Amino acid sequence: MKLKNDSFFKSSRDFLTVYLPRQRKMSPNTVKSYKGTLNQFVDYLVEMKNIPILQITLDELNAVNVSDYLDWLQESKNAASTTRNQKLMALRSFAKYCSVSEIANVYIRMEISNVPIQKVPGKKVEFLSEDAMRTLLSMPDMHNFWGLRNGMLMILMYDTAARCQEILDIKLKDIVFKQKAPYVYLTGKGEKLRSVPLMEKTIDHLKRYMQFFHPDELSSPEDYLFYTVIHGKRNPMSPDTVSRVVHKYGLLAKKGNPNVPEKIHPHMFRHTRAIHLYRSGVPLPLLSEYLGHSQMTTTSIYAYASMEMKAEAISKANNPNNTPNTEKTLWEGDAEMIKQLYCLK
Secondary structure, three states: OOOOOOHHHHHHHHHHHHHHHHHOOOOHHHHHHHHHHHHHHHHHHHHOOOOOHHHOOHHHOOHHHHHHHHHHHHHHOOOOHHHHHHHHHHHHHHHHHHHHHOHHHHHHHHHHHOOOOOOOOOOOOOOOOHHHHHHHHOOOOOOOHHHHHHHHHHHHHHHHOOOHHHHHOOEHHHEEOOOOOOEEEEEOHHHOEEEEEOOHHHHHHHHHHHHHHOOOOOOOOOOEOOEEEEOOEEEEOOHHHHHHHHHHHHHHHHHHOOOOOOOOOOHHHHHHHHHHHHHOOOOHHHHHHHHOOOOHHHHHHHHHHHHHHHHHHHHHHOOOOOOOOOOOOOOOOHHHHHHHHOOOO
């Protein structure tokens, strides 16, 4: 049996293999995300709309099907509003491509544009206090082989405030061991490259990690910094592995310190570092650059979170039953970090 009309599948192939990676220069992770959305949409049409896959055409990319698909995601898959909107933006991008590549498909873009973005409720920034983060980072046994790897992973996540995937994409060639100002290159969203300074303590841990996991005689500049071994072969570490590592030590830290949150996820390291830097005096424009944000409005959530902390601190200060806070900064070199960010070191 032949396809009724292969316009959908030809367009999706060209969209994923030519338009996104070559013309738009989208990152492999972005292409993978768009591909996942299109695959899931096709599966939805087949399984929930009872449309045989060989009969799927661009006509199925309409407002009714897309709206039903997005509702199904939330109702059956418990997808958050942010996920729903990401899926919609991917389908809109595909519809836009179809309309540009073939003028007769303009109606598809107009159809999808009628599907509204769902309002996302404001979400409180989740982060750890300096005391809680100190406890968490002390959990791995750095004298143990895998404890060294897991500890190094979490230390670097905190020090760089990198996204999980940015950490996993680091290769040995991305680390610059300069004597006075060592740094690491991070590849962010849209393949944007930025350099992030590393603290002296982080470098000390990193050098020891390299001795065990990347000995000179076996290492290549193209090797990933963090990896897992499967059937004797090194493979890039997956985000799921990072989540399991963080969850494991989070549970251990919670037992010894009630200030550690019940649930810890990788992105909390990024939020936590951003909050700590902002409290240390790093201004928002510089913090925005440090985090790799394309718009400073994204970074402003940390200023708001810090205002909440100030209000809480004032409230506690006015309570005569509270003891004064003598907590020290997690890294004693925050002043050094600020100098590095301003290229003074």
